Amino acid sequence: xxxxxxxxxxxLKDRVVNFLRRNFPQIQMHGGNAAIEYLDTESGExxxxxxxxxxxxxxxxxxxxxxxxxxxxxxxxxxxxxxxTGQTGAPEMGETEGMSPSFPGETxxxxxxxxxxxxxx
Numbered sequence: 001x002x003x004x005x006x007x008x009x010x011x012l013k014d015r016v017v018n019f020l021r022r023n024f025p026q027i028q029m030h031g032g033n034a035a036i037e038y039l040d041t042e043s044g045e046x047x048x049x050x051x052x053x054x055x056x057x058x059x060x061x062x063x064x065x066x067x068x069x070x071x072x073x074x075x076x077x078x079x080x081x082x083x084x085t086g087q088t089g090a091p092e093m094g095e096t097e098g099m100s101p102s103f104p105g106e107t108x109x110x111x112x113x114x115x116x117x118x119x120x121x
Contacts, residue, residue: 009041015075016046023070027054027063034067044079046071055085 013036020027020034027034031053038047048067054060068081 009039012041012075012077013039016071016078019071019074020048020067023074024063024067030054030057032057032060041077044077046078046081048081048083050083050085057085060085 016036016039024034027050032050033052033054035049035051036046037049038045040046050060050063054063057063064083064085067083071081072078
């Protein structure tokens with residue numbers, strides 16, 4: 001790898017990091033973090049790992065979709081973005097495979113009553 005190529009790789013990585021910082025400060029403000037797992041400057045593919053509070057967050061699928069949509073528009077060298085929270089088997093955005101909403105105070109045992117979730121107080 002030439003020095004110019006290494007500098008170009010570092011420049012693209014810096015631009016991806018700056019994109020994440022500039023466009024998604026709420027990730028950090030909410031206790032999450034974003035890291036580049038993989039960056040291929042030849043193909044323009046980047047893999048982003050969301051961690052911390054992003055794992056298990058209900059809106060992380062929307063954050064992932066926003067990253068995918070906006071990064072390819074703002075950084076011309078990026079052609080494909082893959083992002084995840086590291087949860088194995090987690091459904092993609094819009095899928096609810098095996099998942100149902102839960103509410104504070106709700107229990108998973110079904111005693112046949114249909115009163116809804118109990119108040120936490």
